[in-house]
Amino acid sequence: TPYINQHGSRLSHRSIQECHTLEHGSPPHELYEAHKTLNLSEPFVKVKRFVKEIKSSFIPKTVRGHYVIVFNPIKTLSVLEPDQPGGCSLNIRQTVAATSKKNNCVVAINAGYFDTKDGKCLGNVVSDGRIAHDSKGIQNAHFGLTKDEQIFIGYISEDSVLSGNILQLVGGVIWIIRNGTGFVNSSKKLECEKTEETGPMDHFANILSARTAVGHDKDGNVVLVQVDGKSSTDGVNLYDMEILLKEFGLVNVINLDGGGSSTLVINGTTANYPYDSCDDQNFACDRKVSTVLCVHSP
Numbered sequence: 001t002p003y004i005n006q007h008g009s010r011l012s013h014r015s016i017q018e019c020h021t022l023e024h025g026s027p028p029h030e031l032y033e034a035h036k037t038l039n040l041s042e043p044f045v046k047v048k049r050f051v052k053e054i055k056s057s058f059i060p061k062t063v064r065g066h067y068v069i070v071f072n073p074i075k076t077l078s079v080l081e082p083d084q085p086g087g088c089s090l091n092i093r094q095t096v097a098a099t100s101k102k103n104n105c106v107v108a109i110n111a112g113y114f115d116t117k118d119g120k121c122l123g124n125v126v127s128d129g130r131i132a133h134d135s136k137g138i139q140n141a142h143f144g145l146t147k148d149e150q151i152f153i154g155y156i157s158e159d160s161v162l163s164g165n166i167l168q169l170v171g172g173v174i175w176i177i178r179n180g181t182g183f184v185n186s187s188k189k190l191e192c193e194k195t196e197e198t199g200p201m202d203h204f205a206n207i208l209s210a211r212t213a214v215g216h217d218k219d220g221n222v223v224l225v226q227v228d229g230k231s232s233t234d235g236v237n238l239y240d241m242e243i244l245l246k247e248f249g250l251v252n253v254i255n256l257d258g259g260g261s262s263t264l265v266i267n268g269t270t271a272n273y274p275y276d277s278c279d280d281q282n283f284a285c286d287r288k289v290s291t292v293l294c295v296h297s298p
């Protein structure tokens with residue numbers, strides 16, 4: 001709704017994009033049946049590595065990262081609060097490795113955005129059916145799993161978060177792929193840019209950086225994608241991500257917290273190159289982040 005001043009005339013749009021909140025109703029989203037592995041002796045997760053040339057603009061470039069397939073997501077994938085249950089209400093931040101070790105995650109990746117000044121979790125957080133953070137209907141792309149064994153991707157009202165049908169839920173910024181089609185240009189107009197601190201939505205979408213994403217393939221397996229980089233100089237923008245994720249054949253994908261937060265942990269050890277500096281600036285250290293997506297035994 002346009003802003004009306006006391007004389008009843010419309011004020012021109014501010015440079016900051018308005019952040020929509022939705023209490024009731026059903027904003028755009030997709031539900032997709034999650035894959036279920038019946039033979040529990042089969043592996044429930046597979047980590048692949050990629051070094052791929054992608055054509056963005058004129059110069060081909062090399063993109064490095066990890067591709068994690070979660071075959072039985074309803075039983076093996078959980079959203080974890082930072083460090084411990086209650087970590088969101090306590091505004092705690094923790095490394096992915098530390099949160100992962102405490103919870104015996106086989107694979108873990110950073111997930112939700114946070115306020116870098118006070119550590120607050122941003123976006124909705126539902127962890128194993130428990131509502132850990134209610135974002136009051138803020139419109140950003142979310143990833144979830146429902147009690148009726150569906151994968152949820154897209155926008156969600158506060159009512160639906162509180163409905164009791166959500167098993168896992170975490171929020172990102174930008175719905176990258178919707179039903180196999182690039183959705184960056186549409187979603188950037190719909191979403192709240194205050195959730196990320198990189199800057200205006202266009203800058204956030206265009207900057208080269210490390211990125212973390214979550215989505216699903218045609219078979220209903222959940223897929224985690226992590227790309228290495230460094231803000232401004234290396235890595236991918238969200239249009240490159242669109243190209244990459246389409247090549248992987250993914251159906252729906254949202255963009256999670258990236259940049260120096262992008263961290264993939266395998267069996268308690270960091271497996272990628274998060275780039276925040278340590279106290280000794282020669283070296284790179286894991287950032288203390290917010291929520292985590294944890295792949296654990298069924």
Ligand code: NDG
Binds near residue numbers: 112260
């Ligand atoms: C990362 C994000 C930034 C966000 C911060 C805290 C990118 C490129 O983590 O937007 O505000 O969540 O995703 N950077 O630095």
